[in-house]
Amino acid sequence: xxxxxxxxxxxxxxxxxxxxxxxxxxxxxxxxxxxxxxxxxxxxxxxxxxxxxxxxxxxxxxxxxxxxxxxxxxxxxxxxxxxxxxxxxxxxxxxxxxxxxxxxxxxxxxxxxxxxxxxxxxxxxxxxxxxxxxxxxxxxxxxxxxxxxxxxxxxxxxxxxxxxxxxxxxxxxxxxxxxxxxxxxxxxxxxxxxxxxxxxxxxxxxxxxxxxxxxxxxxxxxxxxxxxxxxxxxxxxxxxxxxxxxxxxxxxxxxxxxxxxxxxxxxxxxxxxxxxxxxxxxxxxxxxxxxxxxxxxxxxxxxxxxxxxxxxxxxxxxxxxxx
Amino acid sequence: xxxxxxxxxxxxxxxxxxxxxxxxxxxxxxxxxxxxxxxxxxxxxxxxxxxxxxxxxxxxxxxxxxxxxxxxxxxxxxxxxxxxxxxxxxxxxxxxxxxxxxxxxxxxxxxxxxxxxxxxxxxxxxxxxxxxxxxxxxxxxxxxxxxxxxxxxxxxxxxxxxxxxxxxxxxxxxxxxxxxxxxxxxxxxxxxxxxxxxxxxxxxxxxxxxxxxxxxxxxxxxxxxxxxxxxxxxxxxxxxxxxxxxxxxxxxxxxxxxxxxxxxxxxxxxxxxxxxxxxxxxxxxxxxxxxxxxxxxxxxxxxxxxxxxxxxxxxxxxxxxxxxxxxxxxxxxxxxxxxxxxxxxxxxxxxxxxxxxxxxxxxxxxxxxxxxxxxxxxxxxxxxxxxxxxxxxxxxxxxxxxxxxxxxxxxxxxxxxxxxxxxxxxxxxxxxxxxxxxxxxxxxxxxxxxxxxxxxxxxxxxxxxxxxxxxxxxxxxxxxxxxxxxxxxxxxxxxxxxxxxxxxxxxxxxxxxxxxxxxxxxxxxxxxxxxxxxxxxxxxxxxxxxxxxxxxxxxxxxxxxxx
Numbered sequence: 001x002x003x004x005x006x007x008x009x010x011x012x013x014x015x016x017x018x019x020x021x022x023x024x025x026x027x028x029x030x031x032x033x034x035x036x037x038x039x040x041x042x043x044x045x046x047x048x049x050x051x052x053x054x055x056x057x058x059x060x061x062x063x064x065x066x067x068x069x070x071x072x073x074x075x076x077x078x079x080x081x082x083x084x085x086x087x088x089x090x091x092x093x094x095x096x097x098x099x100x101x102x103x104x105x106x107x108x109x110x111x112x113x114x115x116x117x118x119x120x121x122x123x124x125x126x127x128x129x130x131x132x133x134x135x136x137x138x139x140x141x142x143x144x145x146x147x148x149x150x151x152x153x154x155x156x157x158x159x160x161x162x163x164x165x166x167x168x169x170x171x172x173x174x175x176x177x178x179x180x181x182x183x184x185x186x187x188x189x190x191x192x193x194x195x196x197x198x199x200x201x202x203x204x205x206x207x208x209x210x211x212x213x214x215x216x217x218x219x220x221x222x223x224x225x226x227x228x229x230x231x232x233x234x235x236x237x238x239x240x241x242x243x244x245x246x247x248x249x250x251x252x253x254x255x256x257x258x259x260x261x262x263x264x265x266x267x268x269x270x271x272x273x274x275x276x277x278x279x280x281x282x283x284x285x286x287x288x289x290x291x292x293x294x295x296x297x298x299x300x301x302x303x304x305x306x307x308x309x310x311x312x313x314x315x316x317x318x319x320x321x322x323x
Numbered sequence: 324x325x326x327x328x329x330x331x332x333x334x335x336x337x338x339x340x341x342x343x344x345x346x347x348x349x350x351x352x353x354x355x356x357x358x359x360x361x362x363x364x365x366x367x368x369x370x371x372x373x374x375x376x377x378x379x380x381x382x383x384x385x386x387x388x389x390x391x392x393x394x395x396x397x398x399x400x401x402x403x404x405x406x407x408x409x410x411x412x413x414x415x416x417x418x419x420x421x422x423x424x425x426x427x428x429x430x431x432x433x434x435x436x437x438x439x440x441x442x443x444x445x446x447x448x449x450x451x452x453x454x455x456x457x458x459x460x461x462x463x464x465x466x467x468x469x470x471x472x473x474x475x476x477x478x479x480x481x482x483x484x485x486x487x488x489x490x491x492x493x494x495x496x497x498x499x500x501x502x503x504x505x506x507x508x509x510x511x512x513x514x515x516x517x518x519x520x521x522x523x524x525x526x527x528x529x530x531x532x533x534x535x536x537x538x539x540x541x542x543x544x545x546x547x548x549x550x551x552x553x554x555x556x557x558x559x560x561x562x563x564x565x566x567x568x569x570x571x572x573x574x575x576x577x578x579x580x581x582x583x584x585x586x587x588x589x590x591x592x593x594x595x596x597x598x599x600x601x602x603x604x605x606x607x608x609x610x611x612x613x614x615x616x617x618x619x620x621x622x623x624x625x626x627x628x629x630x631x632x633x634x635x636x637x638x639x640x641x642x643x644x645x646x647x648x649x650x651x652x653x654x655x656x657x658x659x660x661x662x663x664x665x666x667x668x669x670x671x672x673x674x675x676x677x678x679x680x681x682x683x684x685x686x687x688x689x690x691x692x693x694x695x696x697x698x699x700x701x702x703x704x705x706x707x708x709x710x711x712x713x714x715x716x717x718x719x720x721x722x723x724x725x726x727x728x729x730x731x732x733x734x735x736x737x738x739x740x741x742x743x744x745x746x747x748x749x750x751x752x753x754x755x756x757x758x759x760x761x762x763x764x765x766x767x768x769x770x771x772x773x774x775x776x777x778x779x780x781x782x783x784x785x786x787x788x789x790x791x792x793x794x795x796x797x798x799x800x801x802x803x804x805x806x807x808x809x810x811x812x813x814x815x816x817x818x819x820x821x822x823x824x825x826x827x828x829x830x831x832x833x834x835x836x837x838x839x840x841x842x843x844x845x846x847x848x849x850x851x852x853x854x855x856x857x858x859x860x861x862x863x864x865x866x867x868x869x870x871x872x873x874x875x876x877x878x879x880x881x882x883x884x885x886x
Contacts, residue, residue, distance in 0.1 A: 235710020242568025
């Protein structure tokens, strides 16, 4: 059965070009056109990868994990493209070649066990290849590297992070608490009093970080589910109330990296933006000191103003203060 | 010793004495009180198609809003309500019950039965579906739900969604869920018990195989979502805290329960579509299905694996590493039986003699579109890649390639294939082909570009976006495509309405079909078959046609001899 089928396949493949050449000059011209078009398309794909990069692959360029995800994606894309061209090609070949006009009598074939086992194994092999590629690239995506020498000095006790998500091999990173709230992100920076988080430096919307420094994030939410996402700095990590999610990034180029909440969190979900500004470690220290001073001054002013505002019952809640 | 010999005239014949024959209902009362599987099937199909068009209008409104960056056409609340209604409608009020409609009409006909096993339950199924739809759409006049078709807690809790919209959604899930559950039990009982003589499991039409698996999946998955929404209801109104983290509840519990149902639901929607395709392709390729057993087995394997991959919808949640790996590999595995089906369909056309009537065009369109949906599914199964792609327009594109390809194009193939049987009239081929090409082009223009929109960083479910890069242009392309798609669908609606009245008469078997529904008249009589033929293969109609041919040949040979 198999050998008969094999010869049949070979026969039909062998006869194909001659049939086209001798009997159908028009379809040969059409074939030439299609071939030219396909060549042009393939050429464009290979010659101008930069032009297509934005079109076909996810964003990257900010942090090694985002770059690795983009590379892994590209591998999958290559395998997928081969499968796509193969299967879609077979489909189109069949519907062109076996139209009633060209092939008035159908062969009554019920199946072929060897062929079917063959393509089942073939599909499985493709997936094994994808699995292997994924596991090879996974450590680079999941495991944060050590900070570079040019990065922020992480020798202070506040940078020795214990517990939680993955840490660099030397156990030191700038660990920022990310808190999702309808519809803003709050960032809390580490300080030397780990038991008191009320005096920490914090910021909303824009996270300022030093370059060349491994930043680890503990992502939480205080109301509904949100999702932390800066495309150029790696994937999404959901902020689920009651849970902590972890990720990291390490930026080498100073600049602003933008993203937004990626999990539906209510009417203003579209405007829950997230932003990371990477500055040099020196600039970061200046920013941090200024922020600390401002927060201290604001706390002091608030402490002074509180008794004059009135009794605790009429104390304004944050919601009332927001215009 | 004369023992009384029973002659044929003396055989005890059971007698049915009808003391009172109720006059058959006519007019709208006939539809309201019917328990005939064919009438109920038509009710299902017409009702769900109306919901399909409503869901389509909601989609067009969303595309209009997104046709310009920072557009102010719709308010955020309206936009959120629209995508909630759209998703819920298409899944619960269109695809799943549309498959039930096809199943209702054709499962008994294809297995040579005279009705479903439980005709009254069957009617109940339909009326539960309709009331679910009405309750849900009733909320449009008050406060429609705004939590997406997934209604993730805690967003769907009273603290964040205080209006009754979520409750309307919960009632819809309960009513359509009950409807599907009752229907599933009915399908299962019918297929297991009421097959024609000779129709063993190896001769069951592939559409019926998929409806059997559809029924089993519904029975396994629906109780979970019913439980989940009941917990949500008690959270919202009776002071429980199942999903409230501040009192020890877990929002992730909702996600797990929802997707434990939600992923099998995908296969509930696409497997019957696969079944329709497996019927249409051999008929129009004039060739037996390639690898019948492999396709039937692949259906069962897909369903089994489909129950084990739900958390691939949750790769970005705080989940242990081993969970991510398990669900990635499980999702990979599903690609194997799905690929097998794909190859078998293509091999069925290989060396066939393909006639491109409209049903076949939709079937081939299905293959092309579903292939892309399947391949993008592999991207999403690789969890680090999913971290970038999930909750973006890439996923929107993927799910539409799967569900439009796997379900809607298959449904349209089914409409064009079976319309002559249901009405006794043929649909117009010209309008049908125009509808197919318009839909095919419109669909791809709408959704192909959405992969890129997602890769460029646009999340789903946002009512406005800034014009960064080419986002506005890409979105405009998508919007234009959606209107082309809508025109294509409208052409089929026009075709159906025209042909019901004016279509040429179809006769019992216009396509030279393979399965038993083509044995009876079009439309079939109330009892379907006066005689149920014995089934000797997967393609009983081929046997019957061959038998008739043989008989005529023999008569032709005998007659000259007698003269």
